[in-house]
Structures are given as C-alpha cells and as structure tokens.
C-alpha cells in the first residue's frame with residue numbers, strides 16, 4: 208500500500224505523491240509570537256515534525272516553509288502594553304519558540320520566514336486581487352469580497368450562500384456564523400506600526416501573510432498545507448479564496464489538520480487561560496522526550512487528552528525501549544539466528560511502515576514495535592535470541608527512532624540512568640558466571656566511563672556514582 212493522507216478538502220483518504228519529482232513543497236502555519244507556545248500549539252508542531260520525518264523516510268526531499276507571524280492584533284496590543292517595539296517584543300518569543308521546538312527535537316523547516324520581512328509580497332498580492340475586482344476599500348482598509356469567489360466554503364464544507372453581501376469583519380479570528388468579507392489590509396491606527404506599500408499605508412491581515420509567503424517560496428500550487436484544526440475556518444478558507452481568486456489554480460493539493468490537545472475536557476488555549484507550557488512540564492521533572500512521545504503516540508486526527516499520568520506512562524514506555532536497545536547492544540547471544548524471530552522482526556517493520564503510510568497511524572505503528580520488543584525480551588530470557596537476530600531488531604528500532612526520536616537521552620539527562628546501570632550489572636554477573644571475564648571487564652570499564660564505580664561484595668555488586 209502507498210502513502211495516504213486524509214485530505215480536509217475532499218474529506219477522503221487519498222494517495223499522496225508530490226506534483227513534481229521527489230520534492231514535497233509544504234507550507235505549515237507557524238506560531239504567532241505574542242507569548243510562549245503552549246503544549247497544545249506544540250502538539251500541532253509535533254504532528255508537523257512527524258509528517259516531515261515520515262515523508263523523508265519514504266524517500267522524499269522537503270521544501271517546507273513555516274511562517275513566523277510577528278505582527279497581528281494581539282502582538283500590537285501586548286507590545287504597546289509592555290512599552291516595547293513589536294520587533295523587540297516578538298524577538299523574545301520567537302527565540303523562546305525556537306528553543307522549545309529544539310528541546311522537543313522538532314526539525315527546523317527548510318525556511319522560517321517572518322511576516323514583517325515579506326510585506327511588499329503581501330501588498331503585491333492585494334494589488335493583484337484589486338486589479339481583478341475581488342476587493343473593495345473602506346476607510347483606508349482593503350477587504351476581500353467573498354462574493355468574488357463562488358467556491359468560498361469548500362474547505363470547511365459550509366454553505367455561505369445565505370450571508371449578506373458587503374458586510375465585513377476586521378478581526379482576523381472569527382466563527383463561521385460571523386463569516387463576512389475579511390480584511391486583507393488594515394488602515395494605520397494611531398500608535399500602531401504600519402508600512403508604506405503599493406496599496407497604501409497600513410499593515411497586512413493575518414490570512415494574506417500565509418498566502419503571500421507560501422506562493423513566494425513554493426509557487427502557486429503547494430503539495431501540502433497543514434495546521435491545527437482551528438485554522439480550517441476562517442484562516443485556511445480565506446487563504447484558498449484569496450490565492451485561487453488571484454491565480455485561478457488550486458492553492459494546495461492536500462490539506463492536513465491536526466486535532467487539539469485537551470485539558471480537563473477543554474481545548475487548551477491562551478484565551479481560555481487553561482494552558483501549560485513546555486517550561487511548566489520540564490519544571491515538574493518530566494523529560495522533553497516523554498512529552499514528545501506522548502504527543503506523537505496519539506494519531507494526529509484524534510483529540511489528545513493531556514494528563515500528567517499519561518506523561519508518566521510515556522516516560523516508562525521510553526525506558527522500556529531504551530533498556531531493550533541497551534540489551535541488544537551489550538548482551539552476549541548464542542551464534543546463529545532464530546528463524547521465528549527473524550520473521551517477527553520483518554512483520555513488525557512491515558506493520559510499522561504500513562501504519563505510518565496509513566495517514567500516520569502512530570498508535571498502530573507503536574503497537575507493532577512494542578509487540579516485537581515483548582517477544583524479543585522473552586526470547587532473550589529463554590536463551591532463544593541469537594546473534595543473527597540483533598541486526599533486524601536494531602533496524603526496527605532505527606526506523607522507529609527516525610520518526611519518534613526518543614531513544615537518545617536528553618542533554619540534561621546525559622549519562623547513564625539507574626535502570627541502565629542495573630541492567631549492565633546483571634549482564635556482567637552473567638558474563639562472570641559464564642567465565643567470560645573479558646566481557647565482564649568491558650562492562651566494568653563502560654560503567655567507569657559513565658562515572659559509575661563498582662564494588663564486588665559477597666552479596667553481589669554494589670555501585671555508586673563518582
């Protein structure tokens with residue numbers, strides 16, 4: 208089976224291939240840097256990371272653009288309140304965002320354009336729409352007339368035919384029930400930043416930012432456009448309307464939307480005030496890998512109900528996999544190979560890949576890995592795991608980790624964990640029993656390198672950290 212995604216536009220699961228060659232041209236909506244990202248936002252960015260990594264595992268190259276929205280209503284309000292320029296105000300939150308995403312091991316998109324660096328491209332687009340008769344002006348602002356785009360509503364699958372023509376909305380975020388002509392360009396207001404452009408002085412609306420930067424870097428038709436589910440309406444609906452009204456071409460072939468992270472049955476949101484940041488999670492003593500694993504393990508089109516218990520369970524799952532990896536790397540196995548386990552490793556890899564191909568079904572992909580690890584661990588205990596079974600098991604873990612990226616310990620947690628020390632001490636005791644002293648010494652040396660000192664007593668080995 209081939210790689211398939213659920214496309215919000217068609218409401219179908221469709222086979223995915225890029226339009227041109229092996230490069231996927233992808234645009235994902237980035238953060239509005241008015242505050243710290245909360246873990247709901249980070250869930251969406253983690254989904255994008257999993258999507259990137261799986262596309263690469265399937266042999267594609269990426270040209271991925273993610274914008275930084277560094278001018279909008281909320282930013283202006285907050286910057287004024289803080290007595291700062293919007294540049295200074297947003298620089299701090301952009302930096303925090305990049306730190307948080309790096310901590311979560313999210314790959315950097317190929318391009319990270321800031322909205323304020325692309326104002327002329329936005330004005331150009333608006334001028335083009337004006338020339339086509341899709342816009343009108345009112346008090347220095349320019350609005351997109353949704354009557355100029357009869358397919359309006361095709362992404363959110365809503366019927367807007369009954370709305371009153373010519374009514375308009377100035378704010379960037381609003382509900383379907385408030386669908387109106389939306390602002391492409393906002394007239395300058397006292398105390399607010401503005402730019403002089405070919406469509407006059409002012410600042411861009413949020414929706415035009417993404418259309419302009421997407422087409423500037425990726426051309427008129429993208430392979431994939433993605434974001435959180437709250438962006439379907441109005442943001443992405445408006446992006447389609449203004450882009451397609453201008454070019455007459457489909458703006459994006461595949462629209463992917465991830466469901467929200469929920470806290471105590473409410474969507475996590477700064478406006479609702481129920482949010483947790485990555486910094487909060489780390490301050491509670493959880494590792495970034497645990498959060499990454501938790502967010503990646505729930506398929507992106509399912510709501511993720513966040514609890515600290517599930518975060519703890521994610522940490523335990525990672526430990527199990529790391530211990531298995533350590534055992535693979537350090538234990539001595541008899542020569543030869545178990546045919547049964549070779550077949551099981553092959554099946555697990557196939558199931559992992561088919562699940563990821565199936566609209567990134569990460570839960571099913573993980574189940575394949577854990578089932579194999581359980582069987583392989585039992586086989587090791589029973590002496591049925593052979594040297595020839597190591598490579599296929601490592602390959603499975605490598606494929607898993609190319610997407611999930613949790614096996615490497617974090618920088619702060621660098622060094623060996625207590626569980627890993629205990630596992631190595633058990634291995635060493637077994638080696639000594641089998642009179643394999645070279646191996647026993649090698650394990651002692653490895654522990655010593657990790658600042659662990661072993662002391663053999665009549666009750667067995669004791670250990671402490673240097």
Ligand code: AMP
Pocket residue numbers: 236237238239240246247248249250251434435436437438466467468469474475476
């Ligand atoms: P913003 O910084 O508000 O522009 O949002 C950045 C991204 O986070 C967008 O793709 C939103 O759709 C997404 N988002 C916002 N709230 C949540 C949530 N509770 N769960 C998952 N994604 C979210």
Ligand code: ZN
Pocket residue numbers: 235236237417442
């Ligand atoms: Zn956007």
